[in-house]
Amino acid sequence: xxxPRDGGTDWEMVIGLEVHVELHTRTKxxxxxxxxxxxxxxxxxxxxxxxxxxxxxxLNERAVELAITMGLALNSEIAPSVFHRKNYFYPDMPxxxxxxxxxxxxxxxxWLELPQGKRIGIERAHLEEDTGKSTHVGGGGGRIHxxxxxxxxxxxxxxxxxxxxxxxxxxxxxxxxxxxxELRAILLxxxxxxxxxxxxxxxxxxxxxxxxxGTDELRTRCEIKNLNSFRSLGRAIAYEAQRHIDLYxxxxxxxxxxxxxxEDEGRTHTLRSKEEANDYRYFPEPDLVLLNPSREWVEDLxxxxxxxxxxxRAALREATGGExxxxxxxVARGLDRLVRGAVAAGADPGRALTHAGHNLSMDxxxxxxxxxxxxxxGMEKAGDLTATQAKTVLAEMVDTGESPEDIAARLGFEAMxxxxxxxxxERAVAANDAAWQKFCAGEDKVQGVFVGFVMKETRGQADxxxxxxxxxxxxxxxx
Amino acid sequence: MTAITPEEVEHxxxxxxxxxxxxxVAHFTGHLGAILEHAADVEALDLADVPPTSHPxxxxxxxxxxxxxxxxxxxxxxxxxxxxxxxRFRVPPILGVEP
Numbered sequence: 001x002x003x004p005r006d007g008g009t010d011w012e013m014v015i016g017l018e019v020h021v022e023l024h025t026r027t028k029x030x031x032x033x034x035x036x037x038x039x040x041x042x043x044x045x046x047x048x049x050x051x052x053x054x055x056x057x058x059l060n061e062r063a064v065e066l067a068i069t070m071g072l073a074l075n076s077e078i079a080p081s082v083f084h085r086k087n088y089f090y091p092d093m094p095x096x097x098x099x100x101x102x103x104x105x106x107x108x109x110x111w112l113e114l115p116q117g118k119r120i121g122i123e124r125a126h127l128e129e130d131t132g133k134s135t136h137v138g139g140g141g142g143r144i145h146x147x148x149x150x151x152x153x154x155x156x157x158x159x160x161x162x163x164x165x166x167x168x169x170x171x172x173x174x175x176x177x178x179x180x181x182e183l184r185a186i187l188l189x190x191x192x193x194x195x196x197x198x199x200x201x202x203x204x205x206x207x208x209x210x211x212x213x214g215t216d217e218l219r220t221r222c223e224i225k226n227l228n229s230f231r232s233l234g235r236a237i238a239y240e241a242q243r244h245i246d247l248y249x250x251x252x253x254x255x256x257x258x259x260x261x262x263e264d265e266g267r268t269h270t271l272r273s274k275e276e277a278n279d280y281r282y283f284p285e286p287d288l289v290l291l292n293p294s295r296e297w298v299e300d301l302x303x304x305x306x307x308x309x310x311x312x313r314a315a316l317r318e319a320t321g322g323e324x325x326x327x328x329x330x331v332a333r334g335l336d337r338l339v340r341g342a343v344a345a346g347a348d349p350g351r352a353l354t355h356a357g358h359n360l361s362m363d364x365x366x367x368x369x370x371x372x373x374x375x376x377x378g379m380e381k382a383g384d385l386t387a388t389q390a391k392t393v394l395a396e397m398v399d400t401g402e403s404p405e406d407i408a409a410r411l412g413f414e415a416m417x418x419x420x421x422x423x424x425x426e427r428a429v430a431a432n433d434a435a436w437q438k439f440c441a442g443e444d445k446v447q448g449v450f451v452g453f454v455m456k457e458t459r460g461q462a463d464x465x466x467x468x469x470x471x472x473x474x475x476x477x478x479x
Numbered sequence: 480m481t482a483i484t485p486e487e488v489e490h491x492x493x494x495x496x497x498x499x500x501x502x503x504v505a506h507f508t509g510h511l512g513a514i515l516e517h518a519a520d521v522e523a524l525d526l527a528d529v530p531p532t533s534h535p536x537x538x539x540x541x542x543x544x545x546x547x548x549x550x551x552x553x554x555x556x557x558x559x560x561x562x563x564x565x566x567r568f569r570v571p572p573i574l575g576v577e578p
Contacts, residue, residue, distance in 0.1 A: 025545050032548030041566045042553045050556070062545035082533045089496060091570040104533070134573065151567035279494055290539040 009249075010213040013241045014221070015176045015206060016123075016168035019183055020161050021193040022130060022201040023066045029129045029160035030057030030099065030288075037199050041153035049158045051095030056287050059083075063160035064106070065301060066192045067127050068293055070162055071107030072302050073186050074122045080292040081106040081126070083285040091152050092132040100163075101126035102282045106291065112166075112186070113310045114178045115328035121167030130159040162192070168207065168218065173234035180204050180230055185309040185332065197229055204233055208240040210248070219244075223258045224268055236261040240268050312336050320349035330356045334366045341370025347377040359391045364398050372397060376404035386463040389413045413461065418470075421454070421462060425470045428453035440475055447471050482515035483508060 025035050031048035047055035071078050084102040105126035111119045133156050138148030164183065170176045184202060187195040195202040209221035224240055227233045239261075244254050259268040307315070309331055316327045316336045320343060330336050335356040342352045352373070360368075376397065380390040385408060396407045408414075428450040429436045435449040450471055454462045488508045492499045499507065553566060562569035 027545050027547050032543070032546060033550050034547050040553075042556065042568075043550065045551050045553075045556065046548070047551065050551075058543045059541065060545050061542035064542065087494070091568070091573060134570075135567070136573070147572050150570050150573055151564055152570055153567050281491075281494065284533055286534070289534050289536060289541050292539045294540075 011210045011241075011245050011248075012213040012215075013171050013173075013237065014168045014209045014211055014218065015170040015172075015237055016221075017166045017170070017176060017179060018205045018207070018223075019164045019166075019180065020130075020203040020205075021070075021164065021187055021195060023063050023160040023162055024191055024193050025060055025062045025066065025160055027060055027062075028158035029060050029063055029127070031055075031158055033158065035159050036155070037201065039155055041155060044155040045157070049094075049154050051093075057099060057285070059288060059291065060160060063127065064291065064293065066160075066190075067106050067125065067162050068298055068301050069190050069305065070164070070187070070192045071110065071125055072298070072305055073190050073192075073308055074107065074110040074112055074125065074164070076107035076110030076122060076125060078293055078298050079106065079108045080104065080290060082290060083127075083288040084282045085285050086128075087281045088279075090131070091150060092134045092154075092157070094132070094154065094157065098129060098131065099285050099288070100128035100282075106293075107164075112179065112182055114175065114182055115309075115313060115331075116178070116324065118169075118175070120169045120175075120179050123165040123167050125162055125164040128161050128163060130156050130161050132157040168209075168221075173237040176206060176237055177230050177234050180233060181332075182309065189306050189308055203227075206233060206237055206240075208237055208244070209254075210241050210244045220254045220256050222254060222256065222268070224261050225258060225271070226261045226263075228263070232261060232263055235263075235266065236268060239266065243268070316340060319343045320353050322349070322353045326353055326357055333361075335360055338366060338368055338370055338373060342374040342377065345371050345374035347374035348381050351377045351380060355390075355394060359394050360398070362395065362398055368398055372403055379404055379408065383463065383466070384408070385413055386461070386465075388460065418466070421466055422470055424454045424457055424462070425450060425467060425474065427457075429474070439471070440478060482512045482519065 022035075023029075027033060028035050028044075028046075028049065031046045033046045033049050034044045036044060048057055068078050081101050082104040083099050085097040086100045086102070087097045089096050105124040107122075107125035109124070110122035112122060113119050132152050132154040134150045134152050136147035136150050166179065170179055184195045187193040187202070193201055197203070204227050206224045206227060207221045208224060209219045211217050211219050222240060222244075224236045227236055240259070247254050258271050260271050261268050312331045313324075313327050313336075316322065316331060316339060317324070319340045320327070322330075327336075330339060330353065333356075338360075339349075339352045339356045343349050355373075355377070373394075376385070376390060376393055379385045379393075380387065385393060385404075389408070389411075392411065393404050393407045393413065396402065396411070397404060400407070402410075431453065432449050435446045438446045439450075447468060451464050451467050454467050455464070485504050485508045488504050488511060489499070492504070492507075557563040557566065557568070560568050
């Protein structure tokens with residue numbers, strides 16, 4: 001980023017993300033009410049969810065397991081942790097405090113590797129409970145400001161959350177998006193969360209500041225909320241960073257505050273602050289005891305970690321020698337196991353990558369039998385199928401589950417023997433004498449006339465490369 | 480020297496949504512001050528050899544299995560609420576109201 005006005009300062013963005021994810025449990029964090037998105041309002045509630053007098057929280061073991069699993073996937077240390085009460089008044093939180101973790105979170109430190117190789121530090125990840133859902137009615141058209149009243153559904157109150165806080169290691173909207181997308185891929189791979197941004201089970205807030213490029217200072221940051229898609233995340237960061245640059249270049253300073261992204265306007269707005277951070281009056285939750293996961297438990301969960309996206313990318317590169325971007329795209333689409341399986345079964349790695357990258361975008365492609373995929377690639381490499389035919393057969397394989405041999409036979413994709421092709425080329429030349437003269441004079445582009453002739457004769461079955469080879473050989477021989 | 484000022488008591492009262500009369504502020508300034516002085520007594524002890532504890536009860540890892548249990552009857556619950564609408568709790572506007 002360069003400054004438009006003072007002609008001197010180059011600015012660098014400094015971005016950290018706070019990501020809240022709802023954990024994929026059957027029940028809530030501290031009560032046995034169901035954790036289900038989209039149910040009828042206020043049906044998944046217990047006295048604990050409503051903060052009724054006498055109700056007590058009891059920690060959900062599965063939520064802890066999922067938090068540890070995510071911590072291990074992010075290379076965090078799993079530490080003894082303590083629950084605190086974070087006190088504030090808001091109708092979507094009926095106890096008037098949120099149970100969270102404060103100075104002793106369950107996951108400490110760690111890092112995540114982006115597909116392009118950069119490591120983003122993880123500060124911490126801590127367990128807490130979600131709030132209820134408010135709908136603002138009247139006045140401001142569904143917004144908080146100016147509404148006449150609000151309606152509250154407590155189905156979400158107490159749903160287990162893991163808040164994952166990155167270090168301010170990202171320097172562009174693209175990196176922030178890549179981080180959020182990688183985090184989501186890890187959440188899905190581990191089954192920790194269904195991570196649906198549109199349903200709010202993954203919510204991203206961005207801390208944005210700028211600094212003169214080449215320095216390592218940390219200037220005043222603003223926290224941006226209401227980012228409902230990866231696209232909003234990128235746009236909001238770009239907008240906010242430019243706002244800071246404009247302020248600095250007018251001799252002003254941004255104020256540290258929380259801002260709201262308005263997608264339709266493409267800008268951020270200041271939000272009236274609820275209360276200062278140090279007024280939450282955190283204190284240890286007396287109704288919950290120390291959470292101190294045993295080494296055995298942690299190691300058992302580590303042993304059950306699936307292969308993670310970064311490991312899958314490394315393995316696919318190792319198996320195929322593919323480019324980082326191609327490999328990342330194939331892993332993101334879940335086709336890496338198919339490609340690795342096919343290569344292990346002897347398939348040509350380059351062709352396997354090409355098919356996975358271009359010809360397998362349909363549903364069900366990942367379930368293809370790697371051995372059958374390898375067989376298809378073998379047929380293509382042997383010249384029994386043209387590239388176009390191979391693509392058609394592949395689509396049929398995904399659709400019907402038949403073997404590539406059977407499909408090729410059914411579609412009449414018989415390998416055309418060379419003599420049949422040569423005979424057809426002779427007829428093409430005889431029918432296009434003027435073009436042949438030009439071709440012999442070195443005008444290579446006219447060979448399309450002959451290839452087109454042969455393709456028409458064979459209804460597209462012929463191998464264009466083979467036709468081209470025959471034409472060139474014939475030209476050599478006629479010289 | 481007092482451990483807490485009347486202004487701090489008033490601030491905490493605002494955060495806790497408590498409306499205190501001047502007499503009550505004076506009363507709680509004394510009360511809270513006495514509690515803080517007691518904490519200061521403990522702080523004055525040499526506890527270098529005592530491991531920190533986060534809870535007076537020496538238990539850890541109290542958890543329940545992730546199994547669904549009974550839930551409350553919605554109509555019964557909403558009948559107890561000051562106001563309800565569309566099966567939700569109806570509450571006054573959230574922002575713009577001073578404590």
